[in-house]
Amino acid sequence: MTADHRDTPSSESHADSVAGPGPISPTKLLEHISRAQRDFILDGDAREVFCRLLDDILDSTASEYGFIGETELGVDGRPELRTWAITNIAWTDELAQWFEKNNPNGLVFDNMETLFGAVLTEGRPVIANDPGTDGRRGGLPEGHPPLLAFLGLPFLLGGEVVGMVGLANRVGGYSSELVEKLEPFTATCVSLIGALRAGRERDMANSERRQRMAETTAVLESVADAVVVVDELGVIRTYNRAAETTFGYAAKEAIGHRITLLMPDELTPPPDVLADHDRLRRYVEGGVQPFLGMRQEVFARRKDGTVFPMELSVSEVVSPDATMFVGTCRDLTSSHLAATELQMYAGTIEATPDFVGVGTADGTVLAINEAGRRLIGFPLDEPIVNLQIGDVHTDASRRLVVEVGLPTALRQGSWSGETEFRRPSGGVIPMSQVIMVSRDAHGHPRYVSTIARDITEAKEVERLKSEFVSTVSHELRTPLTSIRGSLGLLTGGVAGQLPDQAASMIQLALSSTERLIRLVNDILDLEKAETQRLGFEMRQLRPGELVNATIDAIAGLSEEADVAVVVEGLDRPVANAPFLGDIDRLVQLLVNLIGNAIKFSPPGDTVTVSLSVTPDGTLRISVSDNGCGIDGTHLETIFEPFRQVDSSDRRRVGGTGLGLAIVRAIAEGHHGSVTVRSTIGVGSTFTVRLPTIDPRESDDHEAAAARPDTRPHASP
Ligand code: ADP
Numbered sequence: 001m002t003a004d005h006r007d008t009p010s011s012e013s014h015a016d017s018v019a020g021p022g023p024i025s026p027t028k029l030l031e032h033i034s035r036a037q038r039d040f041i042l043d044g045d046a047r048e049v050f051c052r053l054l055d056d057i058l059d060s061t062a063s064e065y066g067f068i069g070e071t072e073l074g075v076d077g078r079p080e081l082r083t084w085a086i087t088n089i090a091w092t093d094e095l096a097q098w099f100e101k102n103n104p105n106g107l108v109f110d111n112m113e114t115l116f117g118a119v120l121t122e123g124r125p126v127i128a129n130d131p132g133t134d135g136r137r138g139g140l141p142e143g144h145p146p147l148l149a150f151l152g153l154p155f156l157l158g159g160e161v162v163g164m165v166g167l168a169n170r171v172g173g174y175s176s177e178l179v180e181k182l183e184p185f186t187a188t189c190v191s192l193i194g195a196l197r198a199g200r201e202r203d204m205a206n207s208e209r210r211q212r213m214a215e216t217t218a219v220l221e222s223v224a225d226a227v228v229v230v231d232e233l234g235v236i237r238t239y240n241r242a243a244e245t246t247f248g249y250a251a252k253e254a255i256g257h258r259i260t261l262l263m264p265d266e267l268t269p270p271p272d273v274l275a276d277h278d279r280l281r282r283y284v285e286g287g288v289q290p291f292l293g294m295r296q297e298v299f300a301r302r303k304d305g306t307v308f309p310m311e312l313s314v315s316e317v318v319s320p321d322a323t324m325f326v327g328t329c330r331d332l333t334s335s336h337l338a339a340t341e342l343q344m345y346a347g348t349i350e351a352t353p354d355f356v357g358v359g360t361a362d363g364t365v366l367a368i369n370e371a372g373r374r375l376i377g378f379p380l381d382e383p384i385v386n387l388q389i390g391d392v393h394t395d396a397s398r399r400l401v402v403e404v405g406l407p408t409a410l411r412q413g414s415w416s417g418e419t420e421f422r423r424p425s426g427g428v429i430p431m432s433q434v435i436m437v438s439r440d441a442h443g444h445p446r447y448v449s450t451i452a453r454d455i456t457e458a459k460e461v462e463r464l465k466s467e468f469v470s471t472v473s474h475e476l477r478t479p480l481t482s483i484r485g486s487l488g489l490l491t492g493g494v495a496g497q498l499p500d501q502a503a504s505m506i507q508l509a510l511s512s513t514e515r516l517i518r519l520v521n522d523i524l525d526l527e528k529a530e531t532q533r534l535g536f537e538m539r540q541l542r543p544g545e546l547v548n549a550t551i552d553a554i555a556g557l558s559e560e561a562d563v564a565v566v567v568e569g570l571d572r573p574v575a576n577a578p579f580l581g582d583i584d585r586l587v588q589l590l591v592n593l594i595g596n597a598i599k600f601s602p603p604g605d606t607v608t609v610s611l612s613v614t615p616d617g618t619l620r621i622s623v624s625d626n627g628c629g630i631d632g633t634h635l636e637t638i639f640e641p642f643r644q645v646d647s648s649d650r651r652r653v654g655g656t657g658l659g660l661a662i663v664r665a666i667a668e669g670h671h672g673s674v675t676v677r678s679t680i681g682v683g684s685t686f687t688v689r690l691p692t693i694d695p696r697e698s699d700d701h702e703a704a705a706a707r708p709d710t711r712p713h714a715s716p
Contacts, residue, residue, distance in 0.1 A: 024060045024061060024178065024181055024182075025060070026181065026184075028060060029060055029181070029182075029184060029185060030184065032052075032053065032056035032057070032060065032185075033184055033185060033188045035052070036049050036052060036053045036056075036188060036192070037188065037192075039052065040192055040195070046084060046192065046196055047084055047085070047104070047106075049192065050068050050084035050085040050189075050192070051084075051085040053068060053085065053185075053188075053189070054066060054067065054068050054085035054086070054087070054165075057165065057167065057182070057185055058087070058167065061151075061167055061170050061174075061178065061182070062170050062171060063151075063167040063168055063169060063170045064087075064145075064168055064169035064170075065087035065089050065145070065168050065169065066086075066087055066165065066166050066167040066168055067083050067085060067086035067087065067165070067166050068083065068084050068085045068086075068163070068164075068165045068166075068189060069081040069082055069083040069084060069086075069106070069109070069163055069164060069165075069166075070082055070084060070106075070155075070162060070163040070193050070196075071120060071161055071162055071163055071164075074108075074110055078110065078112075079110075079112065079120060079121075080108050080109065080110040081108070081109045081110070081116065081120060081163075081164070082106040082107070082108050083103075083106045083107045083108075083109075084106060084163075086103065086107060088103070089144070089145050091143040091144060091145065092143060111138055113136075113138050114136070114137065114138030115128055115131060115134065115136050115137055115138065115150050115152060115166075116152050116164065116166050117136075117138070118136040118152070119152035119153070119154050119161075119164045119166070120154065120161050120164060122154075123154050123156060123161045124154065125151070125152065125153050125154065125176075125179045126150065126151070126152040127150075127151055127173075127174045127175070127176065127179070128149065128150040128151075129149045129150075129173030129174060130149075131147045131148070131149070131150050134150075146169075147168055147169070148168070148169045149168065149169055149170055149172075149173040149174055150166065150167070150168050150174070151166070151167045151168075151170070151174035151178070151179070152164055152165070152166045152167075153165050153179060153182060153186050154186075155186055155189050155190045155193055156190065157190050157193065157194050162190065162193045162194070162197070163189065163190075163193050165185075165186065165189060220238065220240040221240055221241050223240065223242060224242055225242055225328050225329060225330050226240065226242045226243035226245070226246040226247065226328070226329040226330070226331070227239075227240045227242065227243060227326065227327070227328055227329075228240075228243050228254075228259070228262065228326075228327045228329065229317075229324050229325070229326050229327070230259045230324065230325050230327070231322060231323075231324055231325075232322065232323050232324075233258075234258050234259045234260070235256060235257070235258060235259075236254050236255050236256065236257055236258070236259055236261070237255065237324065238255070239251045239254045239255050243329070246300075246302075246310075246329060246331050247262050247300065247301075247302055247303060248302040248303030248304055249261070249262075249303045253303075259327075262300050262301060263300060263301060264299050264300065264301045264307045295311060295312070295313040296311070296312060296313070297309055297310070297311055297312075297332065298310055298312045300312075300329065308331060308332070308333045309331075309332040309333060309336050310329050310330065310331055310332055311329070311330040311332055312327055312328070312329050313327070313328050314326065314327045314328075349369050350369050350370050352369065352371060353371050354371060354372075354451050354452060354453045354454075355368070355369070355371060355372035355375050355376075355421075355431070355450070355451065355452040355453070355454075356368070356369040356371070356372055356449070356450070356451050357369070357372055357389070357449065357450050357452075358447055358448070358449045358450075359389055359447070359448050359449070359450075360447065360448065361410065361437070361445035361446070361447070361448055363388050363389040363390065363402065363406055363448065364386075364387070364388060364389075365384055365387040365388065365389055365391075366384065366447075367384060368384060372452075375421065375429065375454065376392045376421060376422070376424060377424025377425075389401060389402070389406065389435075389448070389450065390402045392421050392422065393419055393420060393421055393422065394420040394421070394422055394428055396420065396538070397419040397420040397421075399538075399580075400417065400419060400538075400580070400671075401419060401433075401435070403580065403693050403694070404417075404580065404671055404691045404693070405417060405419075405433070405435050405671075406435060406448065407617075407694050408435075408671075408691055409435040409436060409437050409448065410437055410445055410448075411616050411617065412616065413436065413437055414434060414435065414436045414437070415434070415435045415671070416432070416433065416434040416435075417432075417433060417671045418430065418431065418432055418433070418455070419431045419432075419433045419452065421452070421454075429454055429456060430454070430455050430456055430459045431452040431453060431454060431455060432452065432453045432455045433450060433451070433452040433453075434450065434451050434452070435448060435449075435450045436448070436449050436450070436451075437449075462530075466527045466530070469523060469524075469527050470524055470527055470528075473520045473523050473524045473527075474524075476516075476520050477517065477520050477521070477524075480513055480516055480517050480520065481517065483509075483513050484510065484513045484514060484517060487506055487509050487510040487513060488510060490506050491503065491506055491507060491510060515656070518656055519656045519658070522656045522658035522659070522662065523658065525588065525658070525662050526641060526658050526661055526662050526665060529585065529588075529662050529665035529666045529669060530665045530669075536581075536582035536585055536669055536670070537582045537583075537584075538580045538581060538582055539580070539581070539582075539583070540578050540579070540580060540693065541578070541579055541580070541581045541583055541586070542575060542576050542577065542578060542579075543569075543574060543575050543576075543577060543579070543611045543619055543621065544570055544575030544576065544611075545583075546581070546583065546586050546587065546590070546621075547567050547570065547575075547590070547609060547611065547621070548570075549583065549587050550587050550590040550591055550594065550609075551565060551567065551609075553587055553591050554590075554591055554594050554595065554598070557595060557598055558594075558598055558607075561598045561599070561601070561603060562603040562604055563597075563598045563601045563603065563604075563605050563606065563607055564605075564606045564607070565594060565598070565606070565607045565608075565609065566606055566607075566608050566609070567608075567609045567610070567611070568608060568609070568610035568611065569610050569611030569612060570611065572611070574611045574612055574613045574619070575611060577613050577619055577692045578692060578693045579619055579690050579691065579692040579693060580670070580691075580693065581670050581690065582669075582670075585666045585669070585670075586666065586670070588662065588666065589662070589663050589666040589667060589688065590609075590621070590623070590688075592659040592660070592662060592663050593623040593663060593686045593688070594607060594609065594623055595659070596659060596660075596686075597623050597624070597625035597627065597684070597686075598625075600625060600627035600628050600684070601625045601626060601627040602627070605625070605626055605627070606626070607623065607624065607625045608623070608624045608625075609621065609622070609623050610622050610624070613692065614689075617691070617692050617694065618689050618690070618691060618692065619689065619690045619691070619692050620687055620688070620689055621687070621688045621690075622685050622686065622687040622688070623685065623686045623687075624683060624684070624685040624686075625683050625684055625685075626682070626683040627683055627684065628680070628681065629678045629679050629680040629681055629682050629683055629684055630645055630676070630678040630680070630684055631645065631680055632678075635676055635678060638660050638676070639660045639661060639663070639664045639674070640661060641657065641658050641661040642656075642657040642658065642661075644657045660674075663686075663688075667688050667689075667690070670690050670691075671690075671691055672688060672689050672690035672691065673688070673689050674686060674687065674688045674689075675687050675689075
């Protein structure tokens with residue numbers, strides 16, 4: 001707030017009209033000054049000190065009223081005067097209120113066309129003992145106490161007017177002699193204002209520094225890396241929140257300690273290095289560890305004593321009063337663990353004697369392990385380019401892998417089967433192969449991997465065994481056939497009428513021989529099914545064609561047993577769903593299942609064969625009967641060779657217990673499966689599942705319509 005301070009009018013000359021007071025006492029003045037200085041130092045309230053000083057100086061100079069003020073720049077950049085102390089001369093209630101309100105912060109006067117303005121602008125004392133006639137006057141507002149004499153003394157600090165004192169109405173007026181005497185007083189005011197200004201500047205600088213510190217701290221706290229600042233002696237000065245997490249020490253535990261607190265013993269520099277700044281600097285720059293300026297891996301120690309790998313970069317910050325080393329640290333424990341884990345996996349894969357390959361979802365091979373490369377004769381150190389998963393297989397096997405294996409794995413997660421690799425030197429390597437698909441977070445296939453084991457030896461053993469079994473069986477079959485022939489001729493009466501007892505014994509021998517022949521035949525079939533999977537004559541088949549061939553083969557049995565066989569699904573698209581198979585073997589499979597169903601059904605009943613295809617492209621052929629059913633405890637075992645639920649079956653229906661074992665061997669030889677559901681007294685359903693060919697991979701256009709295309713096709 002700016003007061004309209006004018007200093008006129010007063011026409012009478014005060015100095016001449018009244019006798020002046022006595023000279024001022026220098027002792028008293030000094031007393032006032034030293035009290036002011038002491039008060040200022042002790043309680044520091046500048047306004048009170050200046051008020052007391054004003055009272056004292058008014059008293060000493062026998063002045064009536066006055067002020068002490070400091071210059072400052074107004075908002076418009078022009079000088080103003082703000083009072084530190086001023087006599088209250090308010091002459092109206094309104095002015096008194098205004099004074100009360102504004103005095104605590106100082107009253108501001110900005111009219112420089114006045115006597116006090118002359119002091120400030122000229123920087124020289126102004127004595128006006130006849131203010132009414134003084135050209136520099138500004139005039140007084142109405143009601144203002146009369147101005148009879150005026151003295152204004154500037155406060156000069158380094159040539160700049162920093163403030164002034166104004167005194168009025170000393171009886172007898174003011175003189176230059178008085179001005180001289182008041183010099184200690186003005187000097188005191190100058191130093192007080194100087195001290196206040198320096199204090200204000202310091203405060204400003206401090207608050208700026210605090211602001212900068214707060215900003216720096218906020219930045220440090222927000223960074224993810226641990227930041228540790230040490231001084232020239234290696235003492236920790238700053239330690240952010242990430243450092244607390246990384247090292248386990250709270251900031252208050254770490255700050256003030258040597259940086260060695262965070263270093264494992266073997267890295268800790270010797271104590272004499274730590275104590276000497278230059279040596280520490282050399283140490284940091286390139287002594288034991290060339291830390292400075294570059295990012296590197298070191299080991300650090302946590303509060304709990306664990307030593308961990310850390311990436312550290314140190315920079316040097318030089319300021320006029322200190323040199324600091326700023327260390328940015330990143331804990332590498334987890335990335336080290338991940339790398340170690342990866343190395344472990346890679347090492348395991350490289351060390352495995354099996355073929356391990358990884359490729360993309362479309363079957364492009366990206367990597368093959370060492371054993372795999374050796375197996376197929378691929379150079380160990382050459383990158384793999386343009387190799388497809390099927391390229392390592394024989395032609396028959398490639399078809400199986402590309403048309404069945406890969407699509408099945410993409411649909412179901414994995415596929416396993418027996419395949420054949422090409423031997424680099426020519427020839428075939430029988431393999432037991434698994435294809436697996438790994439998916440990303442959204443379930444999209446990311447990689448296809450495969451593990452394949454060379455089963456040459458196992459195959460050889462199997463071959464020898466089966467050779468033995470079939471040799472023995474063949475050797476048995478020939479004499480058995482001739483025994484059956486001879487016994488048949490005997491019962492037919494070729495040797496004349498036999499005595500009753502002999503006839504019944506020959507009949508028993510004949511039926512036992514027939515059972516033995518069936519057994520030998522089944523053993524031969526099972527051997528064939530189990531060992532000749534790769535020998536199957538696979539071609540593209542359709543379910544309709546397979547079922548029709550089976551019905552023809554079973555017609556005699558069906559008629560003989562008086563059990564009808566009906567087929568469901570022959571008129572549906574499923575009948576045309578293409579799949580790979582050996583027609584003769586699959587007919588044998590279905591003959592066994594339908595034959596059993598007929599055997600265990602009462603005469604006059606019906607056996608149902610039904611065809612369907614699942615959404616994931618699996619062909620299902622089920623054979624259901626309403627026969628005696630199978631007890632739950634036997635459901636698992638009936639597929640094993642020579643297993644029969646009830647040995648009386650053998651006598652009644654004449655089975656060998658090998659039929660279902662043959663069924664399973666043929667189904668698995670086609671990468672399929674067979675299962676059974678059955679309820680005693682209600683009936684049984686045997687279901688065979690076989691993979692079909694993706695319609696788009698089939699060379700048969702009708703095939704596309706043959707099955708619901710709802711499965712997720714993963715091929716590119
Ligand atoms: P078998 O030559 O004795 O029929 P399989 O391996 O074909 O031998 O069958 C094993 C056993 O499973 C049979 O002895 C019989 O107990 C049971 N079995 C097979 N099919 C059926 C069926 N449709 N109904 C009831 N039992 C069955």
